[in-house]
Amino acid sequence: MQHTHKYLQIHPGDNVLVALQDLPKGTLIELNNHTFPLTDPVAGKHKFSIQPLNPGDNIYMYGVLVGKADTAIQQGAAITTKNIHHAAEEYSLGQRRLQWEQPDVTKWKDKTFMGFHRANGSVGTGNYWIVIPLVFCENRNVEVLKEALVDKLGYSKTKAFQADVEALVKLYQGGSAEADILNAPMEELFTEQAAQRVFPNVDGIKFLNHDMGCGGTRLDANSLCGLLAGYITHPNVAGATILSLGCQHAQASILKQEIMKRDPGFSKPLVVLEQQKEGTEQQLLKKAIKQTFAGLMQANKITRQPAPLSRLCIGLECGGSDGFSGISANPAVGYVSDILVALGGSVILSEFPELCGVEQELSDRCVDESTAMRFMELMRVYNARAEADGSGFYANPSPGNIRDGLITDAIKSAGAAKKGGTSPVTAVLDYPEMVTKPGLNLLCTPGNDVESTTAEVGSGANIVLFTTGLGTPTGNPIAPVIKLSTNTKTFSKMPDIMDINCGTIIEGTETIPQMADRIMNYIIEVASGHVQPKAVLLGQDDFIPWRRGVSL
Known part of the structure; x- marks a missing residue:
């Protein structure tokens, strides 16, 4: 991973770079001892080409195919919805790849949380x-x-803004004009x-x-x-x-x-x-x-009584994703996932439309061939149903995702999958099956934030880690949902819904392992009831069961 404070090459095989800040046209880019200028201004979180591309050429990010060029693209040109379209590699049953580099969990082995x-x-x-x-x-x-x-x-x-409405009623009944109403002070949110x-x-x-x-x-x-x-x-x-x-x-x-x-x-x-x-x-x-x-x-x-961290089952979720999700919050959560798996805990990676393009890697990580086959079959059936209704996985990115750098489903998916870390896949579950095995579990759900979070908790997640770049105000009635911002700007702008800022990774002031340690400590505090995440404080009790029709 080649990193400056201005731009990033995520994988050595990538032919596009990510702008870490707004880069004006003419900015000189240095990569592998070569220098070239940007031919377009590139907004932070968006991508630009490191080589000339012809129509039909492949676009690679995270080391995987994420799109194809629709037009000729100059070296240093911005990658947009107008010059590329979604593409992903075909997948098939491959060899088992179950070797993984377990993180050192010495510091966590004897830690406990206070649970029921x-x-x-x-x-x-x-x-x-x-x-x-x-x-x-x-x-x-x-x-x-x-x-x-x-x-x-x-x-x-206490009822939100009730006192404010009472004050506005008095102003109105006292003959105040609309301007007085609009300029009236408002109280803080409920406590x-x-x-x-x-x-x-x-x-x-x-x-x-x-x-x-x-x-x-x-x-x-x-x-x-x-x-x-x-x-x-x-x-x-x-x-x-x-x-x-x-x-x-x-x-x-x-x-x-x-x-x-x-x-x-x-x-x-x-x-x-x-x-x-x-x-x-x-x-x-x-x-x-x-x-x-x-x-x-x-x-x-x-x-509450002490319990080992192996009794944690963590749901992994992202919503309102942006171009930094796959390089800050998601890999930090992935590192946490690996820590929990190494400790004997369970983690759940869901949102199957957001695994499009990384099927081969995930199926190869399945512990046996039958598990890999089940994953591939669920992915194929889901995508076929979506296409039959005129909306395949390619339609997954939302307008907000696209605006902030996730312009194809495969780009979004390659970053979203980072939440699952690197451990073997121990089980593949179809909604609404329950987690029964420790390790990384894949759960078939839509990408819809609330439907997916509802499903993860229904399958056994007793805490949910929710990464967001744009800011998503959602929670769950019974499981604390911890919000991790992918960038400092959103964290600072929306402090009422954010718990942890992962933007420090983008800024280079914190490493992914350091951030993972901070997340782990916060999880223990939340699991013990010592700290309430913002979603709990705000009473964000979102609950939407999934209809098995198409929901991306």
């Missing part, structure tokens, strides 16, 4: 009660439970309510509303039951209240089968109520409140 130990041997980083509708028809009843329980049990936050929690060992009651359960395909209903079972059996969950209507596709019996599939000795308190059996909504809700309260009394008896 469950009967099945898993360890949670939180202790939540969850309330779930089996079908969207029950969403309103779930909202009634939320109104009844949250405030009185001490889990609400935790001062009220004492009735159950101090229960971190919260979370309400997982959704718009599924009936009216879609049976596959979607079954997948929903599997996902919800993943949340109910999750190590961060102490118990659950389930509201069913009764006639929907997603039956309580299917949910219970999925629970037993994931945890045959399941013993958590579980309240399952069916409205069509209970009668009136008042009867249903009274019973739900009483039984939930009794379950919370049980959940409150569990306290």
